[in-house]
Amino acid sequence: MSTFPPELAGKLIDGKGIARSLTDRIGREVSSFIEQGNAVPGLAVVLVGxxxxxxxxxxNKAIQTHRAGMRSFMHMLPQSTKQEELLELLAQLNANPQIHGILVQLPLPPQIDPVVVTNAIAPHKDVDGLGEVNAGRLSLGIDGLVPCTPLGCLMLLQSVHKDMTGKHAVVIGASSLVGKPMAQLLLKQNCTVSVAHIHTRDTRALAREADILVVATGKHGLVRGDWIKPGATVIDVGITRVPTPEGRTRLVGDVAFEEALPIAGHITPVPGGVGPMTIACLLHNTLQAARVTQGQSKGEAL
Structure with missing residues (x-):
């Protein structure tokens, strides 16, 4: 980040630094949680293919989990795994008291329905926050497990804006993984929220009205500099690997970064912005899930 002139470098939202601080805090809280006589939080990650x-x-998730003082359970399944076999594994993980969080890595092979699989995870262990129960809780403004990437985006925004009340937030991309939960989180912050999608007629004009612009489409360079309102905060969720003239590859986002940087008030780089926050928030959710389980064992309300 030091390669930019000071007046531009000061606009960058340091996702790596914020994620590091969050992970360090989680590590301290995990130690305190265990010292209080609770079980070591455990995260099971399932990869098919x-x-x-x-x-x-x-x-990388497993490494970060161990560094935070938690237990990691890895399940690497072949590409040919049948849906019934995966559901059987999830039933076992749901019943295992050593496991407090379960994450099934997406995408899944074509023979497996991701909606069925996601909803097979016990809601209190759904650390990806994608199941119907947690999605419904988020929609209703009830506490639950929130999808990691949108939660990380919110934390990055909070590093810039202590109060987002009344700001116009535009989310480009309406996926269930990022766009929709991001809109719900911004509504909870009292923003006026617009969501653009593939059928939006003039996305550029809508984006230019945004005080806060979150872009999550997977189309690199979609948002140009002239799409951005001067002084807006831009969160770039996209990440695509593209070839370079030297025959190598580099990671780029959904925002044309060099064009956007002089115009935006604050912006996340790619890489080094949203990416590190996703894993940090996964650890956050795993600890939260462990706390809920402990509360259940004591007869406390969720």
């Missing part, structure tokens, strides 16, 4: 990028991502 042998996608190299997913394998690296899953292994």
């Amino acid at each position: 042998n996608d190299p990028a997913s394998e690296v991502y899953v292994k």
Whole structure:
């Protein structure tokens, strides 16, 4: 980040630093949780298939889980795994008291329905927050487990805005993984929220009205500099690997970063922005799930 002039570098939202601080705090809280006589929080991650990028991502999750003082349970299943076999494994993980959080890495092979699988995870162990129960809780404004990436985006926004009341937030992308839960989180912050999707007629005009712009489409470079309202806060969730003239590859986001940086008030880089927050929030959710389980064992309300 030091390669930018000071007036531009000061606009960057340091996702790596914020994620590191969050992970350190979670580690301290895990130690305190265990010292109080509670079980070591456990996270089970299930990967179906042998996608190299997913394998690296899953292994990184395991490393971060151990660093935070939690237990990691890895389940690597072949590409040919049947849906019934995966559901049987999830039933076992649901019943295992050593496991407080369960995450099934997406995408899944075509023979497996991700909706069925997600809803097979016990709601209090659904650390990805994608099941119907937790999605419904978020929609109703009830406490529950929130999807990790939108939660991380919210924390990044809170590092810039102590109060978002009345701000116009525009979310480009309406997926159940990011866009929809992000809109719900922003509504909870008292923002006026607009969601753009593939059928939105003039996304550029809508984006230019945004005080807060969150982009999650998977289309690199979609949002140009002239889409951004001067001084707006921009959260770029996208991450795509593209070739370079030197024959290598580099990671880029959904926002044309070099164009957006001089115009935005604050912006997340890619990489180093939202990505590190996703794993940090997974650890946050696992600890939260462990606390809920402890509360259940004492007869406390959820």
